Amino acid sequence: MTDQTAPGLDRSQAYLALVRQRRLYGSVLTVLFVVALVAGFRVADDRNAGGFWEGLPQILDFPADVIAEAWRRAGELPGLLWHFLPSLIETLNIAAVSTLTGAFIAFFLALLSTRGLARWPRLVPLFRRLMDVLRAIPDIVIALVLIFLMGGGPVPAMIAIAIHTAGALGKQFSEVNENADLKPVEGLASTGAVWGQQMWLGVVPQVAPNYLSYALLRFEINIRASAILGFVGAGGLGYDLRNAISWGMGQFAESAAIFILLFGTIVLFDQLSSQWRDRLIRERSRA
Amino acid sequence: MISDDLSIIRAATYHRFLRRRLVAFAVPLGLLVYFAYVFVAFDMGGLWQRMRWDNMTTFLSDSYSYKTHVTRNNRSGEVVVAIEGERKGTYPAGQLPDWVTQSGDETRVSLGGSIFATFAGERLLVERPGEPMLEAWREGGEVRINRAAEEYPDWISYSPTRLDVTTPHGRVSLTRAKTEVFRYFPGWEMFFFTLESPYYGHGLIDLLAGPQLDPARSNLAGMWQDFWGNPIWRHSEVLWALGETVLMAFLGTFGAALVALPLAYLAARNFAPLVALRVLVRRVFDFLRGVDGLIWTILLSRAFGPGPLTGSLAILLTDTGSFGKLFSEALENVDDRQIEGVQSTGANAVQRYRFGVLPQIVPVLLSQVFYYLESNTRSATIIGAITGGGIGLLLTQAIQTQKDWEEVTYYVVLIILMVFIMDAVSGWLRRRLIRG
Structure with missing residues (x-):
């Protein structure tokens, strides 16, 4: 009897010791984390042009100015919205084209970098690293260099975002591919189908809904990216926003119109894409 | 009964296939139309003309190489050797790099591959192996060279206001105001030490194992200070x-x-x-x-x-x-x-x-x-x-x-x-x- 309880007691004590140890580690980590966060904010505050506490009371000044001006010139707002519509379309076009071309490149990169599907299995690590590099370069770096080489306009932004999209979607697509059922591919291979046919008829029908869902999410991200790149000179709504803001007073109604367009577009596409993605997932789970 | 069912299923399947085919046709067509529209809207056709090829060359060559300027001010006769022509990269007199030799009024610049450019007083001499010596001078506010117009090789570009000579690793130019030689070197200039640092131009092993270069500090500490405080690369x-x-x-x-x-x-x-x-x-x-x-x-x-x-x-x-x-x-x-x-x-x-x-x-x-x-x-x-x-x-x-x-x-x-x-x-x- 005693022979049986003693190891049990030992075990529960060992377990409790383990739990205590883990909690100790956990609390030490938490304390370190909080210290790092607080210290980090102090460093950031020190190196900022204006301090946090001095700036806090002024935080509403700019929005208040913009709203007051927009309110005063409320009659002009519809005209301004119409005036900036072409820029909005340009921003959306940049996002759409770069998502489409990026997804197209990602499609091939993903197939080439998935084990079991790759055309050249030995080159899988190479294509993976390539996608890592494409993802790692911030799009603003490519955009700024391309603006220097080809002048301002939508094309540099489009190329920059497409490169990033190819890397980011390529990774997500290849994760989807890894879960694909290989039986259709084997079946097709037994009928003598070449690699392209195996992929197009065996893999693509399985992965298409997930691809579409990731591409939609990416489109939404790319709208934001395209607006930001506009701000550094790549055309579209962001470019107009920078001009409206840097002209300072008197341009606040223009700024407000651009804010409204940008906010409305982002929210609209956010809702649309999340609804569409929900529907895709529901259809998939029903099938 | 069964044949009825079958025909219904057949019709439905046929219909579904038709729709699929239509979609398979319509989607690429739609994309094509959209891309065509964007092509026009973004003015991609004009992109080729707007491309700044000169910027492209500068960017590419600058990113992996740098040039050192040897400049002779033709009014004062003064010769300055400076990395990228910057003041921070100017070689002090008497400490010129070994590819520039000076004797009296003559400055001889080696451009690699047995090509030399020499400032001899007011004259510029360019030697290339297997070619007659190119000589250029200024006369009455114009630039003159000792070649007739029909014999210019493609490495010479000449007009009465300016002479340009390109070589594999450099460039020579002569205008009324100045005579200039650019020599290109691979790498990033003064990445570790600037010219002011006593460690500039020494190899790593030389510095670590060699004698102490700065009496005030050990080589390792000095190297770190000079690298960390590098005024150009910061x-x-x-x-x-x-x-x-x-x-x-x-x-x-x-x-x-x-x-x-x-x-x-x-x-x-x-x-x-x-x-x-x-x-x-x-x-x-x-x-x-x-x-x-x-x-x-x-x-x-x-x-x-x-x-x-x-x-x-x-x-x-x-x-x-x-x-x-x-x-x-x-x-x-x-x-x-x-x-x-x-x-x-x-x-x-x-x-x-x-x-x-x-x-x-x-x-x-x-x-x-x-x-x-x-x-x-x-x-x-x-x-x-x-x-x-x-x-x-x-x-x-x-x-x-x-x-x-x-x-x-x-x-x-x-x-x-x-x-x-x-x-x-x-x-x-x-x-x-x-x-x-």
Whole structure:
């Protein structure tokens, strides 16, 4: 009897010791984390042009100015919205084209970098690293260099975002591919189908809904990216926003119109894409 | 009966196939039309003409090589040797590089491959093996050379106001005001030490094992000081800027996670105390996300000025929206049985959260937070470029001067390394924390 309880007691004590140890580690980590966060904010505050506490009371000044001006010139707002519509379309076009071309490149990169599907299995690590590099370069770096080489306009932004999209979607697509059922591919291979046919008829029908869902999410991200790149000179709504803001007073109604367009577009596409993605997932789970 | 069924199925299948084929045809056609429209709208046809090929050449050659100027001011007769023609890179007289030799009024510059350019008084001589000596001088305000027009080889470009000679590793030009020789070298100039440093031009082994060059300090300490304080490349400032960018990403991401977690409880269907509050919090999340980092950055930089704090807060606000949405979805998927199990032991509300809910969601949340940390490193670079702070600011400044492309390349390499390292670290932490 005693022979049986003693190891049990030992075990529960060992377990409790383990739990205590883990909690100790956990609390030490938490304390370190909080210290790092607080210290980090102090460093950031020190190196900022204006301090946090001095700036806090002024935080509403700019929005208040913009709203007051927009309110005063409320009659002009519809005209301004119409005036900036072409820029909005340009921003959306940049996002759409770069998502489409990026997804197209990602499609091939993903197939080439998935084990079991790759055309050249030995080159899988190479294509993976390539996608890592494409993802790692911030799009603003490519955009700024391309603006220097080809002048301002939508094309540099489009190329920059497409490169990033190819890397980011390529990774997500290849994760989807890894879960694909290989039986259709084997079946097709037994009928003598070449690699392209195996992929197009065996893999693509399985992965298409997930691809579409990731591409939609990416489109939404790319709208934001395209607006930001506009701000550094790549055309579209962001470019107009920078001009409206840097002209300072008197341009606040223009700024407000651009804010409204940008906010409305982002929210609209956010809702649309999340609804569409929900529907895709529901259809998939029903099938 | 059976044949009726079959014919219905047959018709339906046929119809479905027809639709598929139509879609398979219509989608690529639609894309093609769209691309054609964009091609026109973005004026891609005119892109080729607008392409700045000269900028492209400068950018490419600058990013991996530098040039040293040997300039003779033709009015004063003074000869200056300077890296990239900059004042900080000027060689002091008497300490010229070994490919420039001076004797009296003659300066002889080796351009590699037995090609020499010589400033002999007012005359410029260019020697190329297997070719007659090219001689150029100024006469009555014009540039003259000893070749007739029909015998110019393709490496000479001549007009009465200017002579240009290109060689594989350099360029020679003569105008009325000055005679100039550029010699190109691979690499980044003065990356480790500037000319003022006693360590310039010595090999690493030479410095580590060789005699002490500066009596005041040991070689190792001096090398570190001179490298770290390099006035042209400013390594210490660049590292600080990288640190600022990482700091923005860190503060923004984790700050947002801390703010979003309590709010997410209010927005989750199964934890929300009030329906109205839940809807309100959700709208707040949507608003924070919808306003987007760009607008937040602009608003905040008006109040706080440029700098890392502004960037951190911009990321914090945007990501509070994203995390709020993700966290509340994670909370809605929590398994109730674990909470009931904890409750059955007599746990109170706090204990139920601590032991019933948190262990379920923490791995999911941390995984998302670390995923965002890596992507926010890139966002912080971009925000830094907009509002002024971190490596993004240095990068835009270097690009705007349109001169120091080697610095642009340096920053780009560092940014990519930074993102790689953040990716590796956050991936490692994610795997460790999820495993427990």
